[in-house]
Amino acid sequence: MGKLPDAAKRELLAALGADHVRDDPEALVAYSYDATPLVQAMPDAVVFPGSTEEVAAVLRIASRYGIPVIPRGSGTNLSAGTVPVAGGIVLVLTRLNRILEIDEENLTATVQPGVITQHLHQTVEARGLFYPPDPGSMRIATIGGNIAECAGGLRGLKYGTTKDYVLGLEAVLMSGEVIRTGGKLVKDVAGYDLTRLLVGSEGTLAVITEATLRLLPKPEHRKVMSALFDDLYGAARAVSSIIAHRIIPCTLEFMDRATVQVVEDYARVGLPTDIAAFLLIEQDGPEAVVERDLQRIAAICEACGAREVRVAATEEEGEALRTARRAALSALARLRPTTILEDATVPRAQIAPMVERITQIAKKYDLLICTFGHAGDGNLHPTCPTDARDPDEIARVEQAFEEIFAAAIELGGTITGEHGVGAVKAPYLEWKVGAAGLEVLKGIKRAFDPQGLLNPGKIFPPDGRKRKVIHRVPHVHA
Numbered sequence: 001m002g003k004l005p006d007a008a009k010r011e012l013l014a015a016l017g018a019d020h021v022r023d024d025p026e027a028l029v030a031y032s033y034d035a036t037p038l039v040q041a042m043p044d045a046v047v048f049p050g051s052t053e054e055v056a057a058v059l060r061i062a063s064r065y066g067i068p069v070i071p072r073g074s075g076t077n078l079s080a081g082t083v084p085v086a087g088g089i090v091l092v093l094t095r096l097n098r099i100l101e102i103d104e105e106n107l108t109a110t111v112q113p114g115v116i117t118q119h120l121h122q123t124v125e126a127r128g129l130f131y132p133p134d135p136g137s138m139r140i141a142t143i144g145g146n147i148a149e150c151a152g153g154l155r156g157l158k159y160g161t162t163k164d165y166v167l168g169l170e171a172v173l174m175s176g177e178v179i180r181t182g183g184k185l186v187k188d189v190a191g192y193d194l195t196r197l198l199v200g201s202e203g204t205l206a207v208i209t210e211a212t213l214r215l216l217p218k219p220e221h222r223k224v225m226s227a228l229f230d231d232l233y234g235a236a237r238a239v240s241s242i243i244a245h246r247i248i249p250c251t252l253e254f255m256d257r258a259t260v261q262v263v264e265d266y267a268r269v270g271l272p273t274d275i276a277a278f279l280l281i282e283q284d285g286p287e288a289v290v291e292r293d294l295q296r297i298a299a300i301c302e303a304c305g306a307r308e309v310r311v312a313a314t315e316e317e318g319e320a321l322r323t324a325r326r327a328a329l330s331a332l333a334r335l336r337p338t339t340i341l342e343d344a345t346v347p348r349a350q351i352a353p354m355v356e357r358i359t360q361i362a363k364k365y366d367l368l369i370c371t372f373g374h375a376g377d378g379n380l381h382p383t384c385p386t387d388a389r390d391p392d393e394i395a396r397v398e399q400a401f402e403e404i405f406a407a408a409i410e411l412g413g414t415i416t417g418e419h420g421v422g423a424v425k426a427p428y429l430e431w432k433v434g435a436a437g438l439e440v441l442k443g444i445k446r447a448f449d450p451q452g453l454l455n456p457g458k459i460f461p462p463d464g465r466k467r468k469v470i471h472r473v474p475h476v477h478a
């Protein structure tokens with residue numbers, strides 16, 4: 001794409017109004033990147049629809065003129081999912097930000113895609129209800145973005161991820177037609193499960209304009225504890241052993257030595273900086289069950305060699321520990337100008353071997369790679385503080401992450417547990433799904449979007465290459 005055709009621009013202005021169509025350089029630059037480092041490309045226009053009908057109008061116009069459309073919530077994704085790598089129109093959904101209904105009889109919430117996740121949490125919790133998915137970005141990320149990425153979070157071990165809470169969707173196809181999938185039904189097997197298909201589709205199949213979400217009763221009580229280990233394998237054994245003892249904590253998070261050192265320097269919550277691993281454990285539910293589970297978990301951690309196990313005496317103390325874990329990315333981001341956070345995931349029994357592999361790979365390429373993540377899910381976030389201005393180092397970072405993805409697959413894992421494939425991991429998707437699997441995915445894409453205009457350059461490798469160096473996309477229109 002080049003500059004938007006004049007006729008297309010006129011039609012967009014007529015459909016959305018001048019306030020909601022931008023192609024000034026400030027807007028184009030602001031929407032040329034997302035939370036993913038090293039990838040940037042200029043769109044040709046940015047539009048802000050205020051209704052499903054306006055979304056449909058934008059897609060119809062774009063289809064007619066063959067213009068790519070990139071759906072976008074808050075742009076917090078970490079896989080370059082909203083970077084307009086082929087130019088086109090960035091479709092920002094944040095004006096669609098209403099909670100339409102909370103149905104206390106069916107325990108559902110029906111929301112527009114631009115609702116901020118934390119706003120939904122607060123609204124339903126005020127009514128004694130609970131929406132579990134809690135990505136670390138929940139204060140700014142949107143529900144639409146969570147659905148399109150199938151976001152996970154700190155409560156994923158016990159409660160699952162976004163896919164477990166999406167009951168029904170309204171979505172607009174690239175043709176401008178509106179479809180509805182699922183609904184408030186607990187049971188529904190009429191045809192293929194399009195709801196599940198759209199969850200995690202990364203804005204490549206349809207634009208989600210409404211979602212009906214499952215709610216739970218709010219847990220009565222919750223409590224946090226920390227366990228400090230001198231030995232990484234001890235911490236990994238504790239994770240497996242807790243689950244083997246049929247205890248499913250709400251949260252079971254991990255930080256390695258390098259991350260603890262940086263987090264303590266930043267958040268000053270009193271963590272010793274000479275430990276090999278830190279586990280953050282939280283349980284929720286009836287008070288007696290929470291107390292019993294934490295006692296049993298403490299005993300398991302001690303049996304696995306924990307140096308110290310401490311149950312937070314107060315909610316404030318618990319919150320300080322949660323904050324320490326949530327601060328990991330911000331703390332690491334202070335070290336160097338560029339922070340590349342990845343999302344390799346392995347079966348939880350393989351956490352210790354995976355962390356060892358990451359350590360060896362970091363050494364081999366002479367890089368600092370700190371690892372933290374959702375230990376209970378096997379979902380690790382190896383994170384490399386680096387500097388985009390140093391091409392030699394960036395080349396080593398790319399090589400290192402490629403080896404990390406390969407190691408994850410080798411250990412029975414995957415290239416992404418929750419951040420999606422986007423543009424940056426498209427070259428590795430075939431490692432996970434195989435050639436035949438990739439063809440099936442491409443067939444699904446064609447069925448929804450025959451012209452390939454919806455979020456092009458995402459999920460599928462553009463030229464079939466398996467390896468790719470993550471780079472700044474040189475697609476810049478003035």
Ligand SMILES: Cc1cc2nc3c(=O)[nH]c(=O)nc-3n(C[C@H](O)[C@H](O)[C@H](O)COP(=O)(O)OP(=O)(O)OC[C@H]3O[C@@H](n4cnc5c(N)ncnc54)[C@H](O)[C@@H]3O)c2cc1C
Pocket residue numbers: 034035070071072073074075076077078081082093113134135136137140141142143144145146147148149150151152153154202203204206207208209329418419455
């Ligand atoms: C500090 C930090 C912590 C994070 N922690 C987590 C975490 O714990 N767990 C986790 O899973 N992720 C996490 N993320 C990643 C990110 O926040 C999530 O992927 C989030 O769901 C993205 O939401 P968003 O509104 O920013 O979507 P965007 O980044 O705007 O978009 C993400 C994808 O969704 C598509 N999309 C957006 N809205 C729609 C729509 N309405 N219809 C169709 N497609 C759409 C876009 O095209 C894109 O492919 C974190 C990111 C940061 C920066």
